Amino acid sequence: MSEILLCDLKVGEHGTIHHFNDENIALKLMEMGCLPGEVITLERFAPMGDPMAIAVAGYSLSLRKSEAAFVVLQKS
Amino acid sequence: MGLFSTQEQDIGFRIAMAGNPNSGKSTLFNLLTGLRQKTGNFPGVTVDLHVGYCKLPNGKKVEIIDLPGTYSLFPKSIDEQVTAAALCNEQHPNYPQLTLVVADSSNLKRSLYLCTQLIDIGMPVILVLNMIDVALRKTIEIDVPKLSNMLGVPVVKVNSKEGTGIDDLKNQIEKSSLKSSAPLLPTNEISNHNWQGLQAALEGKSAFNAFVQCINHNLFFKTTIDSQIKDFFKNEVVNLIQLQTSESLCRFKLIGKITDTCLSYKNRDINPITQKLDNIFTHKVWGFAIFLLVLFSIFQFIFTFSALPMEWIENSFAWFSDIIGNALPKGILNDIITKGILAGLSGVVVFIPQIAFLFAFIAILEDSGYMARVSFIMDKMMRKFGLNGKSIIPLISGAACAVPAIMGARTISNTKERLITILVTPLMSCSARLPVYTLLIALVVPSKNLWGIINIQGLILMALYLIGFLAAIGAAFVLKFLIKSKEQSYFIMELPIYRLPQAKQVGMVIYDKVKVFLFEAGKIIIAISIILWLMASFAPGNRMKDIEQKYASSSLAEVEKNNRIAAEQLEASYAGIAGKTIEPLIAPLGFDWKIGISLVTSFAAREVFVGTMATIYSVGDDADERSIRVKMKEEINPITLQPVYSTAVAFSLMLFYAFAMQCMSTIAVVYRETKGYKWPIIQFVFMAALAYLSSFTVYQLLK
Numbered sequence: 020m021s022e023i024l025l026c027d028l029k030v031g032e033h034g035t036i037h038h039f040n041d042e043n044i045a046l047k048l049m050e051m052g053c054l055p056g057e058v059i060t061l062e063r064f065a066p067m068g069d070p071m072a073i074a075v076a077g078y079s080l081s082l083r084k085s086e087a088a089f090v091v092l093q094k095s
Numbered sequence: 096m097g098l099f100s101t102q103e104q105d106i107g108f109r110i111a112m113a114g115n116p117n118s119g120k121s122t123l124f125n126l127l128t129g130l131r132q133k134t135g136n137f138p139g140v141t142v143d144l145h146v147g148y149c150k151l152p153n154g155k156k157v158e159i160i161d162l163p164g165t166y167s168l169f170p171k172s173i174d175e176q177v178t179a180a181a182l183c184n185e186q187h188p189n190y191p192q193l194t195l196v197v198a199d200s201s202n203l204k205r206s207l208y209l210c211t212q213l214i215d216i217g218m219p220v221i222l223v224l225n226m227i228d229v230a231l232r233k234t235i236e237i238d239v240p241k242l243s244n245m246l247g248v249p250v251v252k253v254n255s256k257e258g259t260g261i262d263d264l265k266n267q268i269e270k271s272s273l274k275s276s277a278p279l280l281p282t283n284e285i286s287n288h289n290w291q292g293l294q295a296a297l298e299g300k301s302a303f304n305a306f307v308q309c310i311n312h313n314l315f316f317k318t319t320i321d322s323q324i325k326d327f328f329k330n331e332v333v334n335l336i337q338l339q340t341s342e343s344l345c346r347f348k349l350i351g352k353i354t355d356t357c358l359s360y361k362n363r364d365i366n367p368i369t370q371k372l373d374n375i376f377t378h379k380v381w382g383f384a385i386f387l388l389v390l391f392s393i394f395q396f397i398f399t400f401s402a403l404p405m406e407w408i409e410n411s412f413a414w415f416s417d418i419i420g421n422a423l424p425k426g427i428l429n430d431i432i433t434k435g436i437l438a439g440l441s442g443v444v445v446f447i448p449q450i451a452f453l454f455a456f457i458a459i460l461e462d463s464g465y466m467a468r469v470s471f472i473m474d475k476m477m478r479k480f481g482l483n484g485k486s487i488i489p490l491i492s493g494a495a496c497a498v499p500a501i502m503g504a505r506t507i508s509n510t511k512e513r514l515i516t517i518l519v520t521p522l523m524s525c526s527a528r529l530p531v532y533t534l535l536i537a538l539v540v541p542s543k544n545l546w547g548i549i550n551i552q553g554l555i556l557m558a559l560y561l562i563g564f565l566a567a568i569g570a571a572f573v574l575k576f577l578i579k580s581k582e583q584s585y586f587i588m589e590l591p592i593y594r595l596p597q598a599k600q601v602g603m604v605i606y607d608k609v610k611v612f613l614f615e616a617g618k619i620i621i622a623i624s625i626i627l628w629l630m631a632s633f634a635p636g637n638r639m640k641d642i643e644q645k646y647a648s649s650s651l652a653e654v655e656k657n658n659r660i661a662a663e664q665l666e667a668s669y670a671g672i673a674g675k676t677i678e679p680l681i682a683p684l685g686f687d688w689k690i691g692i693s694l695v696t697s698f699a700a701r702e703v704f705v706g707t708m709a710t711i712y713s714v715g716d717d718a719d720e721r722s723i724r725v726k727m728k729e730e731i732n733p734i735t736l737q738p739v740y741s742t743a744v745a746f747s748l749m750l751f752y753a754f755a756m757q758c759m760s761t762i763a764v765v766y767r768e769t770k771g772y773k774w775p776i777i778q779f780v781f782m783a784a785l786a787y788l789s790s791f792t793v794y795q796l797l798k
Contacts, residue, residue: 042336047587049343050167052205062370066379067475070484070586077233078202079369079590081471086587 025059025073025090033060034092041089048090052076059092106148107155108273111189113178113213114197115206116164117464117591119225121145122255123197124161125603127264151269152262160189163505166205168212168307169339170314171585173513174505180314183216183307185300192273193219195264200230200237200252201592203358207246207350208343214248216307217275217300221267222250228257229592235360242357247276256597278303284345286338288331296327306342310335369464369592376465382472389465393456394557399550401448408448412441431628439624439706443617446530446702450495451605453526457495458604462596466491467588474586480568481575483507484586486516490567493523494560495608497761501768511580517768518778519570521761524563524753527701531752532559534705537724539745563753566785623696623703627710630670638667665689665711684751684787685744685794697757704752743797747790755786 023034036055039045053059053075060074070083114120128147145161162178170176181189194213198206203224213220224230224237243250249267253260282290282302294305297320312320375381416437423429460466466488474484485507492500500520507513524532536552543551633639642663646656665671666688673695674688681691693707712726730739756762756779765775 042340043583044585044587046169046336046339046343047171047585049340049347050169050208051587051589052202052208052347054344054347063373063377065377065472065475066382067472069475070471072373072377072471072590076202076204078205078592079373081467081586081588081590083474083586086585 021094023092023094025061025087025092026071026084028059028061028092030061030063032094033058034094035059037091037093039089040091044086044089048082051080052078053080053090059090106158107151108192109158109160109189110149110268111160111162111181111191111194112197113162113182113194113209114164114223114225115166115199115202115209115589117589118164118197118199118206119255120164120197121161122597122600123195123223123225123253124159125600126255126258126261128159149265149268151265153269155269157268159195160191165209167209168216169310172506172508176314177505179311182213182218183304183311184314191218193221193268193271195221195223195268197223197225199226200224201226201233201235203230203235203237204347204350204354207353208346211246211279211346211350212303212307214246214276215278215280215301215303217278217304219271219273219275220246220248221264221271222246222248223264224250224252225255227252227254227260229366232366233360235358238357238359242353245353245357246279275300280342280346280349282306285342288328288333293324293327296323306338309333310339366592372593373468373590376468377472382468386469386472389460390560391557393453394560395550395553396456397449397452397553397556399553401452404448405445408445409441412437412444416441430632431625435624435628435710436621438709439621439627440617441709443530443702443706444613446526446533446705447609447613449529449533450526451609453495453529454608455601455605457492458601459596460491461488462594462600464591464593467590470588471590477568478584480571481512481515481578482519482568482571483509483512483516483584485588486512489516489520490523490564493520493525493567494563496525496527497521497523497758498764501761501764504768509580509582509584511578511582512584514578514769514774515571515574517765518574518774519567521756521758521765521778521782522563522567522570522754524560525701525758527758528559528752530702530705532556532749534708534724534727535740535745535749538728538740539742559749559753562750566754570781570785624706624710627670627692627696627707630673631665631668631711633669634664634667634671635669639664642667670711683794684790685741685747685798687739689739690744690748694751694757697752698759701752701757741798743794746797747794750793751786751790753786754782754789756782 022037025034028034036053036057036059038055039048057076062072062074062079064071065081070081071087072079072081073087074080112120112124124145124147127149147159147161148156149159150156160181162181163174165175165178168179168183170179181187181191182194184190196206196210196213198210210220210222222242224239230237237252239250239252249271251260251264251267253264278301280303285306290302290306293299293309294302297305297308299305299308308320309324312324376385416433419437420429420433423432460469469491470484470487473487477484477486486504488506489500489504492503497520500523501517504513504516504520507516533556536555540552540555545551545554642660646660649656651659666675670692671688674691677691677695678686678688681694686694689708689711692711693704696707697704708727712730727740728738731737762775762779765778766772769775
């Protein structure tokens with residue numbers, strides 16, 4: 020088990036949400052179903068490299084890399 | 096069923112519809128209310144809420160309000176604030192007696208967050224499981240009786256795509272006791288504050304209700320609430336963000352227990368079709384190419400396919416005007432109707448085909464899920480211009496109408512990005528400019544095809560829209576440096592699955608928008624047509640009679656004589672005086688006093704230009720069958736003997752209309768959305784300056 024930031028994930032890789040480093044982003048993401056324990060898969064980056072699309076809780080969510088930098092994942 | 100037959104006193108009770116964005120809430124709203132909807136007061140004031148009426152099986156009518164989509168009762172954008180305020184505050188004028196929580200069945204967990212929050216604040220709730228078809232495709236099965244039992248509220252399955260389950264839902268609404276059900280999440284799990292005590296102090300419906308009032312204290316009208324909360328928590332430390340975090344974690348734990356029992360699924364993969372389409376639509380090269388192609392096709396389609404219906408409308412009006420003209424006795428009334436009202440109206444009704452097509456395309460882009468992808472691929476670029484990926488939706492909707500587009504900017508949570516979006520959206524060419532563009536393009540651009548397929552007129556039209564877009568992002572770039580903000584910007588947004596837009600939904604949008612355009616804009620246009628006709632038909636003193644007398648003994652041919660009289664009389668009229676007054680100011684742009692009159696009247700709304708032109712050119716003209724376009728084409732400058740509407744004048748005029756803020760409704764909505772006069776004034780001035788300078792440059796270069 021190692022910790023990795025969501026923004027450092029590669030396309031197709033996945034990790035489990037461990038905690039958030041920003042309270043406001045945590046609130047926004049949690050109400051949309053991104054809770055600690057949920058598995059995130061990085062689906063793709065937008066054509067210009069940012070934002071990114073992730074698969075979480077059975078749907079696709081887009082967020083910017085700067086926001087993903089506050090999401091700490093556990094990778095097995 | 097009369098459209099607006101529903102009287103206030105017949106209304107049984109009020110229902111609100113709430114749900115996550117993309118849960119199919121609006122589709123369901125349309126299914127329940129049909130055409131019995133009230134839409135915003137446009138132009139003039141705007142409304143936040145869609146209100147409709149629904150007839151229950153027992154014959155009673157209920158009022159239904161469609162609230163903006165939200166994920167929780169803790170708003171993160173202005174859009175979500177509207178919903179939270181209406182649902183949490185009992186003093187709110189839109190506070191409902193029952194709320195239908197519309198859930199995306201393929202994402203039940205997320206939907207249950209809002210649903211259980213509402214149950215816990217004491218709101219009577221019916222849970223509506225929508226998009227069952229999508230859930231089934233993902234092999235998700237929901238045990239409805241068990242779910243209903245665990246939540247303590249009725250649960251109804253509907254498929255708003257096929258319209259199934261609607262009768263069941265209406266029955267449940269009818270049976271509803273309108274009473275709160277037992278709260279699900281004990282507040283002492285969230286924190287050990289004395290929420291029961293606060294509930295008593297605030298006279299809230301439940302302890303969780305007191306908790307929500309505490310978090311959302313700024314949304315309530317009760318000015319005493321802040322001091323009440325402060326008094327209650329005297330020495331305790333209350334960290335609102337920590338409380339919300341704790342609430343989310345506890346509540347999702349509870350929801351997990353519920354879904355573990357009621358929900359089963361075989362796979363949680365994202366829809367494979369959506370995955371494949373995203374590979375194309377968000378592709379490095381194809382993504383942008385397809386976006387441009389989509390826009391290009393829309394404009395080509397609008398120009399090519401609206402030509403025929405427009406011709407029918409023009410001919411019908413000419414025919415109708417003839418009948419009325421012959422049926423009524425000659426005189427002032429006859430003139431007002433045929434040359435004032437009918438001429439003005441025909442100039443407006445003729446653009447309904449184009450407006451219908453434009454709104455249809457925007458509805459299709461939104462409903463299919465494609466618009467979210469456009470935001471996704473454009474975000475990084477938009478950010479460089481001080482905007483947000485979400486700004487692309489207001490900007491594209493601005494091509495239909497700036498008023499709803501500006502309100503659409505509410506989904507942008509960052510204040511600065513939202514303000515810039517509001518300020519630059521009116522630079523996008525809206526449907527009201529379309530009549531002006533079409534008329535002027537038809538005057539100076541030949542209706543030929545390039546390489547056999549590309550309509551040149553359509554190409555010019557697209558160029559005008561492109562210029563509007565470039566001006567908008569250019570202005571945004573400048574504003575980015577002028578407006579200061581430290582607030583963080585977000586782009587956290589669901590990418591909904593692709594869905595085939597439903598003809599019925601698109602039809603509703605077209606019906607709605609055309610109705611508003613026709614009736615609301617039509618009212619103004621008729622009023623202005625009559626005033627204009629009066630101004631153009633009367634002059635100070637005996638000037639009109641004097642002109643007639645001057646020609647009485649003339650030896651000119653009858654037709655020539657009448658034309659000269661008409662021209663001189665218009666020039667002498669009150670309208671002529673008004674146009675002549677501003678002529679020195681607009682002469683450098685290539686505009687004469689007749690265009691001057693139209694510029695003045697266009698400040699109410701741009702589309703008035705065409706009606707004004709029609710009225711001006713009908714006064715004193717007996718040959719009414721000729722369309723306004725033909726009349727303008729034949730207009731000759733008496734000094735240069737060249738056509739008045741030369742290429743230079745037409746393009747100068749088009750640019751003026753592209754950039755100038757000639758819309759009272761937009762000014763009103765910007766005033767409302769920015770809460771003050773400062774920004775609408777700044778916006779008006781910079782747009783006027785841009786319009787004048789660009790028209791001046793183009794006219795001087797082309798002349």
